[in-house]
Every structure is written in C-alpha cells, then in structure tokens.
Amino acid sequence: MEIPVVWSVVLLVAAVWNLMVWPSFWRRVTKDPRARDDAGRPTRFFTVHAVLVGVSMVLALLVGVVGVLTLVG
Numbered sequence: 001m002e003i004p005v006v007w008s009v010v011l012l013v014a015a016v017w018n019l020m021v022w023p024s025f026w027r028r029v030t031k032d033p034r035a036r037d038d039a040g041r042p043t044r045f046f047t048v049h050a051v052l053v054g055v056s057m058v059l060a061l062l063v064g065v066v067g068v069l070t071l072v073g
Contacts, residue, residue: 008070015064018056026053 026049029035035046042050 002073003070005071008067011063011067011070015060015067018060019064022053022056022060025049029053 029046029049032045035043035049037043
C-alpha cells in the first residue's frame with residue numbers, strides 16, 4: 001500500500017493519541033459510582049463504556065499497524 005508519508009504519520013499520531021487517552025478514560029469510568037450497582041455488579045453504564053474503550057483500543061492498534069506498514073512498505 002502506498003500513501004504519502006504525511007498520511008502515515010497522521011495514522012501513527014491518531015493511534016498514539018487513542019492509546020494514551022482511552023486508558024485514562026477507562027480508569028475514570030471504573031471509579032464512577034454509576035459503574036456498579038448496590039450489589040457491586042457492573043451496570044449498563046459500565047458495559048457500554050467497556051465496549052467503547054475496547055473497540056477504540058483495537059481500532060487504535062489497527063490504525064497504528066497500518067501507519068507503520070505504510071511507512072516501511
């Protein structure tokens with residue numbers, strides 16, 4: 001795959017940004033009182049945010065891989 005170096009760098013910056021931002025967001029979600037009910041079970045708030053963070057982290061990794069591959073390829 002051939003794309004301009006600038007776009008490869010944009011992909012890498014986006015990947016790094018997401019890999020830095022989402023873990024700190026996840027820490028805030030887990031500490032939020034809405035994350036668990038009175039019995040300590042995960043709520044929908046927790047589940048929705050877990051899926052959001054998980055998908056975002058996977059996409060960040062994939063975007064990072066594509067960025068690296070386009071730079072070295």
